[in-house]
Amino acid sequence: MALRKVFSLMVLMLVVVFATAQVSIEIGLSTREIGAVMDEHIANFEAQNPNINIKWLKVPGVPGQQHSQYVTLFFGKSDKPDIIAMDIIWPGEFASRGWLEPLDRFFPPSEQGEFIENMIEAAKYNGSVYGVPLYINxxxxxxxxxxxxxxxxxxxxxxxxxxxxxxxxxxxxxxxxxxxxxxxxxxxxxxxxxxxxxxxxxxxxxxxxxxxxxxxxxxxxxxxxxxxxxxxxxxxxxxxxxxxxxxxxxxxxxxxxxxxxxxxxxxxxxxxxxxxxxxxxxxxxxxxxxxxxxxxxxxCLGGWLLGINVNSKYKEEAWKFIEYLTSHEAQLKTAVVTGSLPTRKSVYDDPKLLEQFPTANKQFEDFMVGNVRPSAQLxxxxxxxxxxxxxxxxxxxxxxxxxxxxxxxxxxxxxxxxx
Structure with missing residues (x-):
């Protein structure tokens, strides 16, 4: 009987350990993009999701150098970083090479509709969506x-x-x-x-x-x-x-x-x-x-999007962090701290954004007649x-x-x- 109780206790302890084990997610993002607010975003997300630990891979600030680093990692079939920040012209290339996870199961059309339309179009390849717009210019x-x-x-x-x-x-x-x-x-x-x-x-x-x-x-x-x-x-x-x-x-x-x-x-x-x-x-x-x-x-639009490495072992957890970074609250905070304007349309109605950036609505009007380079097709x-x-x-x-x-x-x- 005593052995049975000890065994049951050990099983319970193992269950608790596994239940509370942390998953480590790595995001590739330069300090140049939204770096000034990233530590705060990571701390807030980890407080809300204690089982997910975020590691920040600080890639070079020059887009060409970032691109080269990602390509090297992808060719090596690395499972890290789990999340990559992409220039607006990269999703088509990365998706065509099979390096990105399709996000359709996470990111349905109803949610895509909350974002500036042509930024979503830049994230598509062969009918699937491979990125979520992070900020726009x-x-x-x-x-x-x-x-x-x-x-x-x-x-x-x-x-x-x-x-x-x-x-x-x-x-x-x-x-x-x-x-x-x-x-x-x-x-x-x-x-x-x-x-x-x-x-x-x-x-x-x-x-x-x-x-x-x-x-x-x-x-x-x-x-x-x-x-x-x-x-x-x-x-x-x-x-x-x-x-x-x-x-x-x-x-x-x-x-x-x-x-x-x-x-x-x-x-x-x-x-x-x-x-x-x-x-x-x-x-x-x-x-x-x-x-x-x-x-x-x-x-002509520019901006950055977030995508998931097709080799990531933790795609669901990676999606949770992308969902957080592109939420109304996080995009508002990013804009106020860094000046990088939101891709989620509702943020442009937020008085806090307009108080900080009186020209935001004018820029939004321009973005709504924006077009994207043919990177998704090419x-x-x-x-x-x-x-x-x-x-x-x-x-x-x-x-x-x-x-x-x-x-x-x-x-x-x-x-x-x-x-």
């Missing part, structure tokens, strides 16, 4: 309020109005250091993003409705021709724009040397800082469209396709090729990658 159209008011202009809606207003203002200001328009047209990812916005604004797209490559269409050629014309015909953009990064454009605008600019939203705090020449003379709105296409979505070929497009767009901007030839040459290089 995008390109915006910045303008000098003082110069528009001085000459009686309303902020332009169309690119035709941009040309008209910028031409008039530059001519009448008679300042050789003032440009009508600047952006990031160096041979970087931002150049492809810029081209897509002109293409979308023409009513075109990278693929047609049947999924065929569509970069030799009339709209595609006219979009690139307009970029060329901004430099050489209208003379609104400097020839040096073909070397500009986002910061190059931002610095010029902040120095009061441009009327209009398109770059990402990270520049807003710098443009409105106390030492900025344009701090009280700048505003922003959605990226323009071309006449006749007011319903096109022209704001999968693992996206990076190479983007490089080809950058190279050929630059060739046209440097007048080494006509826009039509540049795009035809791009199509010839891209087509074999799609087979």
């Amino acid at each position: 995008g390109l915006h159209f910045y303008y000098r309020t003082d110069l528009l008011e001085k000459y009686g202009f309303n902020p332009p809606d169309t690119w035709e109005e941009v040309v008209k207003q910028a031409t008039y203002i530059v001519e009448h200001e008679n300042d050789p250091n003032l440009y009508g328009y600047i952006s990031m047209w160096g041979k970087i990812e931002g150049l492809f993003m810029n081209y897509l916005q002109f293409l979308w604004g023409k009513g075109g797209d990278f693929f047609d409705e049947n999924g065929n490559l569509n970069i030799t269409s009339r709209e595609a050629i006219e979009a690139l021709q307009f970029m060329v014309d901004m430099i050489y015909k209208y003379k609104l953009a400097p020839q040096s724009i073909v070397t500009y990064t986002p910061d190059d454009a931002r610095i010029l605008f902040q120095q009061g040397r441009a009327v209009f600019m398109v770059v990402q939203d990270f520049v807003w705090p710098m443009l409105t800082a106390p030492d900025s020449i344009v701090r009280d003379k700048v505003d922003f709105k959605r990226v323009p469209y071309f006449e006749g296409h007011p319903d096109t979505y022209t704001v 999968g693992e070929t996206y990076t190479r396709v983007s490089e080809i497009m950058q190279q050929e767009i630059q060739a046209a901007l440097l007048r080494l090729k006509t826009p039509e030839k540049a795009l035809n040459d791009a199509a010839k290089q891209i087509a074999p990658l799609l087979k």
Whole structure:
């Protein structure tokens, strides 16, 4: 009898031990993204889920270096990290290679509908969803309020109005250091993003409705021709724009040397800082469209999503942490602490967000007419396709090729990658 009691007690103790054993979940995330609030998020989550321990793998802050680290781990079939933070252009590639767990069983359409739609589209591949949007950013159209008011202009809606207003203002200001328009047209990812916005604004797209490559269409050629014309015909953009990064454009605008600019939203705090020449003379709105296409979505979106490693041993626990990080409360906290804006639509109605970021609603309006790069359709070929497009767009901007030839040459290089 005594032995039976001892045995029963041991069994009970083992049950308790196993019931309270901690599962360790690792998340790959750089300190650059939402690092300033991660320790607080981890502490709060662990307090609510004492059986789950979160380890933070602090990957490099440069996206390219992060990508390389993840690829190395995936090729080695590592089960860590369980969760990875992904640039908006990675889910298609990672999913096409079989590296991500489909999230359909965790993340039904009803819950997907709580997030900004095109961020969800970026997370899909072959009909399944592979990521949950963590935070969002995008390109915006910045303008000098003082110069528009001085000459009686309303902020332009169309690119035709941009040309008209910028031409008039530059001519009448008679300042050789003032440009009508600047952006990031160096041979970087931002150049492809810029081209897509002109293409979308023409009513075109990278693929047609049947999924065929569509970069030799009339709209595609006219979009690139307009970029060329901004430099050489209208003379609104400097020839040096073909070397500009986002910061190059931002610095010029902040120095009061441009009327209009398109770059990402990270520049807003710098443009409105106390030492900025344009701090009280700048505003922003959605990226323009071309006449006749007011319903096109022209704001090229960026942002980060969370996905689950297909080799993770703890997918359910990993999902619980993703669910926490993308909840209303956590996204609000992330935004307030880091300035990274939420992807969950309800947060934009929260007075706490608007109190901290008075421009959040304006940014949300721009995001709602946002579009995403074709990374989900291109999968693992996206990076190479983007490089080809950058190279050929630059060739046209440097007048080494006509826009039509540049795009035809791009199509010839891209087509074999799609087979």
